[in-house]
């Protein structure tokens with residue numbers, strides 16, 4: 001039953017958000033926007049605010065170890081930094097190469113025109129056509145911002161995707177990226193040489209990921225990517241502060257429904273959130289709860305009790321391990337099979353093909369999260385900070401092979417994003433129970449900062465409309481046609 005102590009027209013008294021990554025903190029921000037200043041919002045987080053947005057200090061600078069780049073068309077992330085008054089980081093030019101485990105099979109030139117003709121020579125117009133294909137997916141994707149601007153929300157990931165891209169987005173979810181691109185007429189050679197290195201660096205997986213996350217991955221190789229000055233996690237601390245929420249440094253262990261008598265003589269159902277922090281265990285009651293952490297093996301361990309039908313602690317599907325190893329040292333360029341002198345080697349991003357010899361997914365020279373005036377990225381002849389993405393931790397032998405010398409190694413083992421294996425199984429719902437919401441269901445379409453921000457706004461809108469019983473703003477069909485000409 002959907003009843004509240006105050007009656008449905010009054011705002012809720014208290015809301016809990018579980019997790020303070022970009023999803024949880026964006027949810028706190030949007031919930032404040034929807035429900036106004038009076039509601040108490042508690043955000044539970046046992047670890048650092050930011051979650052998968054994290055930095056590590058090496059020498060005098062800090063470097064991103066998790067989520068690092070943002071697309072120029074990621075409008076929620078853009079809006080957050082504008083609202084919070086945080087600048088974006090200065091951008092330094094970068095050069096890319098592709099490594100097949102033995103040698104560099106492609107090396108970008110400093111000259112756009114040279115790159116253009118090299119691509120044209122090898123792959124015809126495939127490169128341009130790929131950019132056009134990604135652009136066409138992004139065009140549809142951008143519709144979500146108009147829907148959310150008008151207050152529309154969706155109860156499942158599938159309905160949200162359908163509202164954006166119709167059947168074509170659901171088809172993408174059911175196909176591998178390889179199948180989708182072959183269907184668009186791309187050759188196997190182009191997919192192996194160019195597309196696979198991008199899916200490997202971005203999602204640590206092959207071109208057998210689903211077509212939708214594949215398109216997002218290719219968007220993640222577009223030009224104009226940006227990051228937040230001082231570290232992407234600053235957006236999370238900023239949103240938390242802006243939302244006037246209380247951060248409770250504790251781990252949520254269980255959530256249950258409690259029915260209490262109300263002042264008006266009827267009954268009211270509330271959620272009891274049990275948690276453990278430094279000062280022991282405790283529990284509090286809430287009108288609305290938003291779970292903003294993946295409910296999957298190894299990611300969280302929350303028990304849901306008293307719900308019918310039952311809510312599982314873990315939904316089917318696994319998260320994929322990506323190890324980010326940050327090494328401060330001198331790169332061994334001969335590991336890449338190149339005879340160029342290290343001092344002339346100015347490639348900063350090395351992607352890898354899906355070949356047997358490749359034990360790493362990528363190798364990149366990192367810039368600090370804040371780039372001071374006069375900073376220049378060191379060439380491979382000097383010590384620099386390199387980030388290696390690999391499925392398994394690097395062994396001392398691997399490190400010695402890749403680096404001539406190094407003075408620090410820092411490792412972050414992430415259960416980074418879902419293991420994407422189409423055909424698509426039904427995603428978990430955004431609504432777990434009457435007023436209990438789940439945000440990370442969206443990661444099964446694609447995991448990225450903007451996806452969590454979109455899900456956060458969707459869940460805040462859903463929570464608001466369901467509280468006030470405004471059904472006309474939920475799961476509406478054909479919004480694209482209905483809103484045409486509205487903005």
Ligand SMILES: Cc1cc2nc3c(=O)[nH]c(=O)nc-3n(C[C@H](O)[C@H](O)[C@H](O)COP(=O)(O)OP(=O)(O)OC[C@H]3O[C@@H](n4cnc5c(N)ncnc54)[C@H](O)[C@@H]3O)c2cc1C
Nearest residue numbers: 019021022023051052066067068069252293300416448449
């Ligand atoms: C190595 C790596 C590189 C990436 N690169 C990019 C990139 O370049 N661009 C991009 O857009 N995306 C990138 N991503 C993906 C992006 O980081 C994630 O999609 C996004 O940060 C997820 O945010 P979230 O808030 O939904 O989840 P999380 O950041 O995982 O937040 C969940 C939070 O919940 C907390 N929590 C867990 N259990 C409990 C509990 N029981 N009680 C209370 N709190 C709990 C966790 O501690 C965590 O802080 C990358 C991810 C990784 C790992």
Ligand SMILES: CC(C)=CCC/C(C)=C/CC/C(C)=C/CSC[C@H](N)C(=O)O
Nearest residue numbers: 068069070071201202216219220448450
């Ligand atoms: C959601 C949309 C429309 C676009 C997001 C595009 C984007 C930024 C994708 C990147 C996703 C991701 C998980 C990247 C991980 S690695 C990032 C970088 N190449 C690195 O080496 O750190």
